[in-house]
Amino acid sequence: MLITFEGIEGCGKSTQAVRVREWLQSMGRSVLLSREPGGTAVGRTLRSLLLDAQNNHLCSRTELFLYLADRAQHVHEIIKPGLEAGSVVLVDRFADSTLVYQGFGRGLDLHMVQGLNELAVDRVTPDLTLVLDLSPETGLQRARSRNGEQGTDQSEGRFEAESLAFHSRIREGYLELASRDRERIVVVNGAGTEDEVYAQVQKEIESRLLSP
Numbered sequence: 001m002l003i004t005f006e007g008i009e010g011c012g013k014s015t016q017a018v019r020v021r022e023w024l025q026s027m028g029r030s031v032l033l034s035r036e037p038g039g040t041a042v043g044r045t046l047r048s049l050l051l052d053a054q055n056n057h058l059c060s061r062t063e064l065f066l067y068l069a070d071r072a073q074h075v076h077e078i079i080k081p082g083l084e085a086g087s088v089v090l091v092d093r094f095a096d097s098t099l100v101y102q103g104f105g106r107g108l109d110l111h112m113v114q115g116l117n118e119l120a121v122d123r124v125t126p127d128l129t130l131v132l133d134l135s136p137e138t139g140l141q142r143a144r145s146r147n148g149e150q151g152t153d154q155s156e157g158r159f160e161a162e163s164l165a166f167h168s169r170i171r172e173g174y175l176e177l178a179s180r181d182r183e184r185i186v187v188v189n190g191a192g193t194e195d196e197v198y199a200q201v202q203k204e205i206e207s208r209l210l211s212p
C-alpha cells in the first residue's frame, strides 16, 4: 500500500505523515516513511542542489529533470522494495508535486511532465494521495517561521522565496488534480489544528484503505 502526502509549503503534511506512521505501526503494520526530494543518498545531494536559494538560476527543465532523477532512484531503491516486502509505504511528496510545481507552477506542459513522471515512477501508483489544502498566505507564514527557527532559510528556501502568485497556482493545481481523480486523491482541510487535521487524515485512510 502506497500513501502519498501532498500540499503547499507549510501545509503540515510532514507532521501528519509521522503521525500516520506511528498509528499504523501501533496496529502492528510494517511502515516505511520516506520523502521526496531526498529519500536516498543520491537524492539528498539532489535535494541540496534543488532547494539551495543560491541556485535561483536553475531553469525549469533542469529543475524538472533533477526532481525526476530523485524520484526514479527513490522508486528503485526504497519504494518498490518496500512495497514488495509488504510494508505500507508513506511518502512525503511524490509525482503530483512535479505536476503541480513544475507544471502548474513553472508552466511546463502538463502532458510532457505526466509522461516523464511515468518514466520515473516505473508503474508505481499511490493507492491514496492526501492533499492538505491551505491558503498560501497561511502556508508561507508557517513555512517561513519554521525555516527561521531551524536556520534553513538559505539552504532550503528556494521555493519559500517564490511569490504568492506562484503558491496560489500550486494550490489550484492540487485542487484541479483532485477534481480529475477523486478515486485516488482526497483533499483534506489543512487549516485546522494538528489534531483536527489528523482526525480527518485517519478517517480517510480508515475508510478507503483499512475497512474490509
Ligand code: TYD
Residues within 6 Å of the ligand: 008, 009, 010, 014, 036, 037, 051, 067, 092, 093, 094, 095, 097, 098, 099, 101, 102, 143, 159, 160
Ligand atoms: P519539501 O521537503 O516537502 O518542503 P516543504 O516541507 O517545505 O514543503 O519539498 C521541497 C520543495 O520541493 C517544495 O518546495 C516543493 C518542491 N518540489 C517540486 O517542486 N517538485 C517535486 O517534484 C517535488 C517532489 C518537490
